Amino acid sequence: MAILAIELSINEKLFLRNPQRTALGRKILRHSILMIDEVGLERFNFRRLASRIKSTEASVYRYFENKQLLLVYLVNWYWEWMKFRIDMRVMHINDPREKLKVALSCIVDAAKRNTRVTFIDEDILHRIVVAEGAKAYHNKEVDEQNKDGFFLSYKSLCQKIADIILENNPTFPYPRALASNLLEMANNHIYFAQHLPRLTEVDGKGDVLRQVEELLVYFAWKMLFSNGNERSGANGSLPKQNGKPQ
Numbered sequence: 001m002a003i004l005a006i007e008l009s010i011n012e013k014l015f016l017r018n019p020q021r022t023a024l025g026r027k028i029l030r031h032s033i034l035m036i037d038e039v040g041l042e043r044f045n046f047r048r049l050a051s052r053i054k055s056t057e058a059s060v061y062r063y064f065e066n067k068q069l070l071l072v073y074l075v076n077w078y079w080e081w082m083k084f085r086i087d088m089r090v091m092h093i094n095d096p097r098e099k100l101k102v103a104l105s106c107i108v109d110a111a112k113r114n115t116r117v118t119f120i121d122e123d124i125l126h127r128i129v130v131a132e133g134a135k136a137y138h139n140k141e142v143d144e145q146n147k148d149g150f151f152l153s154y155k156s157l158c159q160k161i162a163d164i165i166l167e168n169n170p171t172f173p174y175p176r177a178l179a180s181n182l183l184e185m186a187n188n189h190i191y192f193a194q195h196l197p198r199l200t201e202v203d204g205k206g207d208v209l210r211q212v213e214e215l216l217v218y219f220a221w222k223m224l225f226s227n228g229n230e231r232s233g234a235n236g237s238l239p240k241q242n243g244k245p246q
Contacts, residue, residue, distance in 0.1 A: 006084075006117055007020045007021070008020070008077055008080040008081060008084065009080065010073060010076050010077060010080065010153070011076060011148070011149050011150055011152065011153070013148050013149065013150070014064075014069050014072055014073045014076065014150065015063055015064055015069070015073060016061075016063055016064065016065065017062055017063050019063050019064075020119075024053075024055065024059065024063075025063055026118075026119035027053050027055075027119070028053065028060055028063055028064075029074070029077075029119050029120060030119045030120065030121070031049060031052050031053050032049055032070055032074070033074065033120065033121055033124050033125050033128060034052075034121070034124060035048065035049055035052060036074075036128050036132065037124045037127055037128055040131075040132070041067070041071060041132045041135060044067060045067060046060040046061060046064075046067065068135075068139070071132065071135060071136055072136045072145070072150055074125060074128065075128075075129060075133050075136040075154075076136075076150070076153045076154075077120065077125070078122075078125055078126070078129050078133070079153040079154050079156075079157050080153050081120075081122065082106060082107065082157055083153070083156060083157050083160060085106045086102075086103050086106045086160060086161075087160075089102050089103075089105075089106060090102050090103060090164070096164065096167040096168045097168055099164055099167065100164050100165065100167075100168055100220065100224075101217060103160075103161055103164050104182065104213060104216045104217055104220060105213055107161075107182060107183060107186045107213075107216060108186050108190075108209050108212050108213045108216065109209055109213070129187060130187045130190050130191050131191065133187060134187075136150075136151075137150075137151055137154075157183070158176055158179040158180045158183065159176065159179070161179035161182065161183070162175035162176045162178070162179040163175075165178055165179060165220075165224065168224050168225075169224045169225070172223070172224060178220070178223055178224075182216050182219070185212075185215070185216060185219070186212055186216060188200075189212050189215060190202075190208055190209070190212055193208050193211070193212075194208070201215075202215065
Protein backbone atom coordinates (compact mmCIF):
# COMPACT_ATOMS: atom_id res chain seq x y z
CA MET A 1 0.00 0.00 0.00
CA ALA A 2 1.38 3.40 -0.96
CA ILE A 3 2.24 5.85 1.79
CA LEU A 4 0.38 9.11 1.56
CA ALA A 5 2.33 12.19 2.58
CA ILE A 6 -0.31 14.29 4.26
CA GLU A 7 -0.37 16.98 6.91
CA LEU A 8 -3.83 17.83 8.17
CA SER A 9 -4.47 21.39 9.29
CA ILE A 10 -5.02 21.51 13.07
CA ASN A 11 -5.68 24.59 15.22
CA GLU A 12 -2.25 25.92 16.26
CA LYS A 13 -3.53 26.85 19.72
CA LEU A 14 -3.77 23.15 20.54
CA PHE A 15 -0.02 22.58 20.47
CA LEU A 16 3.23 24.36 21.34
CA ARG A 17 5.14 22.74 18.48
CA ASN A 18 3.58 21.06 15.45
CA PRO A 19 3.94 17.33 16.15
CA GLN A 20 3.31 16.36 12.52
CA ARG A 21 6.59 18.00 11.44
CA THR A 22 9.17 16.23 13.60
CA ALA A 23 10.09 12.62 14.20
CA LEU A 24 9.59 13.00 17.97
CA GLY A 25 6.24 14.74 17.49
CA ARG A 26 4.98 11.97 15.23
CA LYS A 27 6.22 9.42 17.76
CA ILE A 28 4.28 11.23 20.50
CA LEU A 29 1.10 11.09 18.42
CA ARG A 30 1.53 7.45 17.47
CA HIS A 31 2.21 6.19 20.98
CA SER A 32 -0.28 8.46 22.75
CA ILE A 33 -2.99 6.87 20.60
CA LEU A 34 -1.79 3.38 21.50
CA MET A 35 -1.58 4.18 25.21
CA ILE A 36 -4.95 5.96 25.51
CA ASP A 37 -6.54 2.97 23.80
CA GLU A 38 -4.77 0.59 26.19
CA VAL A 39 -5.29 2.32 29.55
CA GLY A 40 -7.93 5.02 28.99
CA LEU A 41 -7.57 8.79 29.21
CA GLU A 42 -7.80 8.90 33.01
CA ARG A 43 -4.77 6.65 33.53
CA PHE A 44 -2.80 8.07 30.63
CA ASN A 45 -0.19 10.73 31.46
CA PHE A 46 2.90 12.27 29.92
CA ARG A 47 5.26 10.52 32.35
CA ARG A 48 4.07 7.11 31.16
CA LEU A 49 4.13 8.27 27.53
CA ALA A 50 7.72 9.51 27.88
CA SER A 51 8.76 6.18 29.32
CA ARG A 52 7.09 4.36 26.42
CA ILE A 53 8.87 6.42 23.75
CA LYS A 54 12.17 6.44 25.69
CA SER A 55 12.23 10.21 25.96
CA THR A 56 11.71 12.72 28.75
CA GLU A 57 8.47 14.07 30.17
CA ALA A 58 9.77 17.59 29.48
CA SER A 59 10.13 16.76 25.78
CA VAL A 60 6.44 15.82 25.60
CA TYR A 61 5.49 19.08 27.30
CA ARG A 62 7.36 20.96 24.59
CA TYR A 63 4.60 19.81 22.20
CA PHE A 64 1.46 19.84 24.38
CA GLU A 65 0.62 21.74 27.56
CA ASN A 66 -1.49 18.90 28.97
CA LYS A 67 -3.22 15.67 28.02
CA GLN A 68 -6.61 17.35 27.54
CA LEU A 69 -5.20 19.47 24.71
CA LEU A 70 -3.52 16.36 23.30
CA LEU A 71 -6.91 14.62 23.28
CA VAL A 72 -8.55 17.58 21.55
CA TYR A 73 -5.71 17.56 19.02
CA LEU A 74 -6.23 13.88 18.27
CA VAL A 75 -10.00 14.29 17.94
CA ASN A 76 -9.45 17.28 15.64
CA TRP A 77 -7.11 15.16 13.54
CA TYR A 78 -9.86 12.55 13.26
CA TRP A 79 -12.48 15.15 12.24
CA GLU A 80 -10.13 16.53 9.58
CA TRP A 81 -9.41 13.00 8.36
CA MET A 82 -13.13 12.32 8.07
CA LYS A 83 -13.64 15.54 6.05
CA PHE A 84 -10.74 14.55 3.81
CA ARG A 85 -12.22 11.11 3.19
CA ILE A 86 -15.68 12.50 2.44
CA ASP A 87 -14.18 14.99 -0.04
CA MET A 88 -12.23 12.24 -1.79
CA ARG A 89 -15.13 9.82 -2.01
CA VAL A 90 -17.87 12.23 -3.15
CA MET A 91 -15.66 14.23 -5.51
CA HIS A 92 -17.06 12.67 -8.70
CA ILE A 93 -20.58 11.84 -7.47
CA ASN A 94 -23.33 14.02 -8.89
CA ASP A 95 -26.41 12.27 -7.51
CA PRO A 96 -27.24 13.93 -4.15
CA ARG A 97 -28.67 10.77 -2.58
CA GLU A 98 -25.70 8.65 -3.50
CA LYS A 99 -23.45 11.43 -2.21
CA LEU A 100 -25.28 11.43 1.12
CA LYS A 101 -25.10 7.65 1.41
CA VAL A 102 -21.35 7.74 0.74
CA ALA A 103 -20.90 10.52 3.34
CA LEU A 104 -22.78 8.42 5.91
CA SER A 105 -20.53 5.49 5.08
CA CYS A 106 -17.52 7.73 5.76
CA ILE A 107 -18.95 8.74 9.12
CA VAL A 108 -18.87 5.11 10.18
CA ASP A 109 -15.82 3.75 8.39
CA ALA A 110 -13.32 6.57 8.82
CA ALA A 111 -11.31 3.93 10.68
CA LYS A 112 -10.84 1.90 7.51
CA ARG A 113 -7.62 2.73 5.74
CA ASN A 114 -7.70 3.64 2.10
CA THR A 115 -4.41 5.43 2.52
CA ARG A 116 -1.66 5.10 5.08
CA VAL A 117 -0.49 7.83 7.43
CA THR A 118 2.45 6.23 9.17
CA PHE A 119 2.22 8.02 12.51
CA ILE A 120 -1.55 7.65 13.03
CA ASP A 121 -3.35 4.33 13.36
CA GLU A 122 -6.82 5.35 12.18
CA ASP A 123 -8.40 2.12 13.46
CA ILE A 124 -7.23 2.74 17.01
CA LEU A 125 -7.90 6.48 16.84
CA HIS A 126 -11.46 5.64 15.82
CA ARG A 127 -11.83 3.54 18.98
CA ILE A 128 -10.57 6.48 21.05
CA VAL A 129 -13.03 8.86 19.42
CA VAL A 130 -15.87 6.42 20.16
CA ALA A 131 -14.83 5.88 23.79
CA GLU A 132 -13.29 9.23 24.75
CA GLY A 133 -14.13 11.74 22.01
CA ALA A 134 -17.01 13.47 23.79
CA LYS A 135 -14.59 14.47 26.56
CA ALA A 136 -12.97 16.84 24.07
CA TYR A 137 -15.93 19.22 24.36
CA HIS A 138 -17.85 17.99 27.41
CA ASN A 139 -15.77 19.91 29.93
CA LYS A 140 -15.87 23.09 32.03
CA GLU A 141 -13.60 25.00 29.65
CA VAL A 142 -15.71 24.37 26.55
CA ASP A 143 -16.87 27.99 26.13
CA GLU A 144 -13.35 29.42 26.29
CA GLN A 145 -12.02 26.66 24.07
CA ASN A 146 -14.80 27.34 21.61
CA LYS A 147 -13.72 31.00 21.46
CA ASP A 148 -10.22 29.79 20.61
CA GLY A 149 -11.61 27.77 17.70
CA PHE A 150 -10.88 24.33 19.14
CA PHE A 151 -14.00 22.87 17.54
CA LEU A 152 -13.95 24.52 14.13
CA SER A 153 -13.01 21.22 12.51
CA TYR A 154 -16.10 19.55 13.98
CA LYS A 155 -18.30 22.47 12.93
CA SER A 156 -16.84 22.33 9.42
CA LEU A 157 -17.47 18.59 9.24
CA CYS A 158 -21.07 19.07 10.37
CA GLN A 159 -21.55 21.85 7.83
CA LYS A 160 -20.18 19.63 5.05
CA ILE A 161 -22.74 16.95 5.87
CA ALA A 162 -25.48 19.57 6.32
CA ASP A 163 -24.76 20.93 2.84
CA ILE A 164 -25.18 17.44 1.36
CA ILE A 165 -28.43 17.08 3.31
CA LEU A 166 -29.71 20.31 1.76
CA GLU A 167 -28.73 19.10 -1.70
CA ASN A 168 -31.21 16.29 -1.11
CA ASN A 169 -33.96 18.32 0.51
CA PRO A 170 -33.51 22.12 0.26
CA THR A 171 -36.53 22.76 2.48
CA PHE A 172 -35.37 20.54 5.36
CA PRO A 173 -35.39 22.89 8.38
CA TYR A 174 -32.71 21.24 10.56
CA PRO A 175 -29.71 20.28 8.42
CA ARG A 176 -27.03 21.05 11.03
CA ALA A 177 -28.99 19.36 13.79
CA LEU A 178 -29.42 16.25 11.66
CA ALA A 179 -25.74 16.29 10.65
CA SER A 180 -24.48 16.54 14.23
CA ASN A 181 -26.96 13.92 15.41
CA LEU A 182 -25.84 11.48 12.74
CA LEU A 183 -22.22 11.97 13.79
CA GLU A 184 -23.02 11.46 17.46
CA MET A 185 -25.33 8.54 16.68
CA ALA A 186 -22.55 6.73 14.84
CA ASN A 187 -20.19 6.87 17.82
CA ASN A 188 -22.88 6.24 20.44
CA HIS A 189 -24.25 3.11 18.85
CA ILE A 190 -20.84 1.61 18.20
CA TYR A 191 -20.13 2.18 21.90
CA PHE A 192 -23.53 0.88 23.01
CA ALA A 193 -23.18 -2.27 20.91
CA GLN A 194 -19.83 -2.98 22.52
CA HIS A 195 -20.59 -2.03 26.13
CA LEU A 196 -24.31 -1.23 26.74
CA PRO A 197 -26.16 -3.53 24.32
CA ARG A 198 -29.63 -2.92 25.76
CA LEU A 199 -29.46 0.67 24.49
CA THR A 200 -29.31 -0.30 20.82
CA GLU A 201 -30.50 -2.82 18.25
CA VAL A 202 -26.98 -3.00 16.81
CA ASP A 203 -25.65 -6.49 17.50
CA GLY A 204 -22.19 -6.25 19.01
CA LYS A 205 -21.44 -9.81 17.87
CA GLY A 206 -22.11 -8.98 14.23
CA ASP A 207 -20.67 -6.52 11.75
CA VAL A 208 -21.10 -3.45 13.94
CA LEU A 209 -19.92 -0.86 11.42
CA ARG A 210 -22.21 -2.17 8.69
CA GLN A 211 -25.18 -2.19 11.08
CA VAL A 212 -24.49 1.35 12.27
CA GLU A 213 -24.21 2.54 8.67
CA GLU A 214 -27.62 1.00 7.97
CA LEU A 215 -28.98 2.72 11.08
CA LEU A 216 -27.74 6.12 9.91
CA VAL A 217 -29.15 5.62 6.42
CA TYR A 218 -32.51 4.58 7.83
CA PHE A 219 -32.82 7.65 10.06
CA ALA A 220 -31.55 10.06 7.41
CA TRP A 221 -33.88 8.68 4.74
CA LYS A 222 -36.87 8.75 7.09
CA MET A 223 -36.17 12.36 7.98
CA LEU A 224 -35.51 13.58 4.45
CA PHE A 225 -37.54 11.47 2.06
CA SER A 226 -40.25 9.41 3.74
CA ASN A 227 -43.96 10.22 3.68
CA GLY A 228 -46.12 9.07 6.55
CA ASN A 229 -45.25 5.54 7.60
CA GLU A 230 -43.26 4.79 4.45
CA ARG A 231 -40.10 2.82 5.22
CA SER A 232 -36.82 3.36 3.48
CA GLY A 233 -35.45 -0.03 4.50
CA ALA A 234 -32.59 -0.74 6.84
CA ASN A 235 -30.41 -1.85 3.95
CA GLY A 236 -30.04 1.74 2.74
CA SER A 237 -32.33 1.40 -0.27
CA LEU A 238 -34.02 4.53 -1.51
CA PRO A 239 -37.60 5.10 -0.32
CA LYS A 240 -40.20 4.32 -2.96
CA GLN A 241 -43.41 5.90 -4.10
CA ASN A 242 -45.60 4.21 -6.71
CA GLY A 243 -42.91 1.57 -7.06
CA LYS A 244 -40.19 3.99 -8.13
CA PRO A 245 -37.26 5.39 -6.19
CA GLN A 246 -37.79 9.02 -5.28
